[in-house]
Amino acid sequence: MEAILNYGGLNISDEIDLKKTALIIVDPQNDFLSEEGVVWDLVGEGVKETKVVEHLVELKAAAKEAGIPVFYSPHYYSDEEFKSWSHLNPIDKLMFDRKMFRKGGWGADFHPKLKPDDNTIVLSPHKALSNFWTGDIGIQLRQRNVNTIILAGMSANLCVESHLRDAIESGFDVLVVKDATTGPGPEATQAAYTNYGLIASEVVTTDDVVERFKK
């Protein structure tokens, strides 16, 4: 097993063209990142231990400094959707029962330290796990000649991992920032890490990215 998990050992950071790179932050919203968020009981410990908010703040600032655009891929549901969707899987059911990401509500709003600024492009929301299926991420990146994605945000094994998988299918290079994400519990985070090691072009840390952005 070790064999395959260490197989890649890819290191593409130094080769990437920063002019064709974007930082994508998935779901930087209160319901995930604030103590009053509706799933804080599930992700809060990981968010604090991994310093997810602090790392996202660092990444966002470093990207801006380097002239690299930041894209937010948010997650919203309307009351009408809470009422009428009829094919919920377990994670949908959890979100729907708790009215997570309720459009217009506080929980769906961006974390106070992660408000969009003039370097932030807010994508159309994703409605299941990936913006590549239900949002505008593909065209927005291609129209700006992006071919490399730095990926971070919430949660590790669900929306972030789905964005990763679809970005790879779409032909992007993807570097996942492992200390700028976490899952709903250690087992979920570990699942994400295992899969990142196989699927991401490279797995990096916030420090790696900040360092790279300075060059």
Add this chain to the structure above:
Amino acid sequence: MEAILNYGGLNISDEIDLKKTALIIVDPQNDFLSEEGVVWDLVGEGVKETKVVEHLVELKAAAKEAGIPVFYSPHYYSDEEFKSWSHLNPIDKLMFDRKMFRKGGWGADFHPKLKPDDNTIVLSPHKALSNFWTGDIGIQLRQRNVNTIILAGMSANLCVESHLRDAIESGFDVLVVKDATTGPGPEATQAAYTNYGLIASEVVTTDDVVERFKK
């Protein structure tokens, strides 16, 4: 964590309409399922312990008996692709180094106990992890009025999980057969199980499915 992993507790097996159901088997090919396959060192132990081949044979026979179509989603690469693809992630790199799923070769052929029969529809191959991005699975299912997928095959956290995620994004109900798949090592299998519990409409066993198909 337990909270969320057991959250769903969905049980949709009894409600599914067998006339609108299909069995999808991902990558039932020698390189994964036969002892001479090029990644047997990585998956072999799991394949044997979980009895993946035996369970796939059972599922396939039960589906045929019940008049439920079986779709194979295979994985092929040509020599030209081995040579010219330029954005390999670690799992691609592993496959390419080992010339896995080499089109026309023995490794890409279906396992001897899982040869297609008159109830099997072989889809166009997927080229990264999911047939929904690079094959014809969507139209083939919709043209036959399928809305529920029973999903099995190889490997658990890579192609099977990507098929699962994309099927959910496409609006299908998906039941994953957890003992008819395995990953490259216990950690990878565990990652898949963790994610199935959150994303699949229901996680089932071969026995569950065979039983259900009899009704």
Add this chain to the structure above:
Amino acid sequence: MEAILNYGGLNISDEIDLKKTALIIVDPQNDFLSEEGVVWDLVGEGVKETKVVEHLVELKAAAKEAGIPVFYSPHYYSDEEFKSWSHLNPIDKLMFDRKMFRKGGWGADFHPKLKPDDNTIVLSPHKALSNFWTGDIGIQLRQRNVNTIILAGMSANLCVESHLRDAIESGFDVLVVKDATTGPGPEATQAAYTNYGLIASEVVTTDDVVERFKK
């Protein structure tokens, strides 16, 4: 040629299940449908002659009366997009030069007679021609068990036709309402009609649909 244009002669209206049907209206916005809209010089004559607004109003009312959901697929651009998109085709160039569908502006707003009501679901905007690529139409329809689309709106050979083509690729049955759409000039409208005859499951009129919805 006549041969192929009349080939289909499909007539599926009577077979459709109204419980699984939705009305999709593409771009019912001022820039297309109001006299002050930025492309009224190109589409205005067609909109008036074909009575597009009147027919859309009729269709919307009939759908509501019949309990059939109405989905709006709008088109928006932000100032940031006007500035940063770098791969414009001619139709993009036209829209960008005229600041068409400028988000938050009057031109992007819905026509006064076509304001959303409690039977209207407004989809995420499409960013090129089709919501299937850049919006959430697929999941929104599947989550509500829709398998048949009644398609209308603007403009005939551009966004409406792209929605038609992608809906067919996605496995929906699609009835296009030919007198509830028009193109930028008679040649464009004729192009759309020619293609609808080959690609749509059935080409219908507003009267056909209203009649059918009463059953």
Add this chain to the structure above:
Amino acid sequence: MEAILNYGGLNISDEIDLKKTALIIVDPQNDFLSEEGVVWDLVGEGVKETKVVEHLVELKAAAKEAGIPVFYSPHYYSDEEFKSWSHLNPIDKLMFDRKMFRKGGWGADFHPKLKPDDNTIVLSPHKALSNFWTGDIGIQLRQRNVNTIILAGMSANLCVESHLRDAIESGFDVLVVKDATTGPGPEATQAAYTNYGLIASEVVTTDDVVERFKK
């Protein structure tokens, strides 16, 4: 109308990077291009008058000479599909009634003057009108760093136009070669030309492309 049809006046040929360019030929198969093909009665006159075969042969040779890869996007149906697909639109119905593109048959084979050579990559077949929905075109192009497509083949307003629309949605620049395609009759060809003028990055001729490839 003239206004909009001539609006673009885009001329990107001279700016394209030939190292990132591919020639895509849609459906260069006997059923379309040979006198015994099953729809020769519908397209034959256009194929002869426009010299579609001759132009495709020229384009293919010029691409090879210039080191530009040629991708074929073929169209196949199996007997099982002819039997089991249940949502046919008029063009499907025509193809299915005539057993067009029957897999393994002569009609589905490539035209004798357009056999694949060592510079040709044959994509997985498309199953409705576009390879972007049911084949592997996206990943194959991105893995080879292609961002500009020269598009030609059959038929003008159906598969070629759908490839065009989806390529644009996917963020490619697309130059359509108007004299290396034709539709099922003059009205269909005209519909395609009208739409190309609005949607393609540029509309070019075989001579334009051959000239450009020499630079």
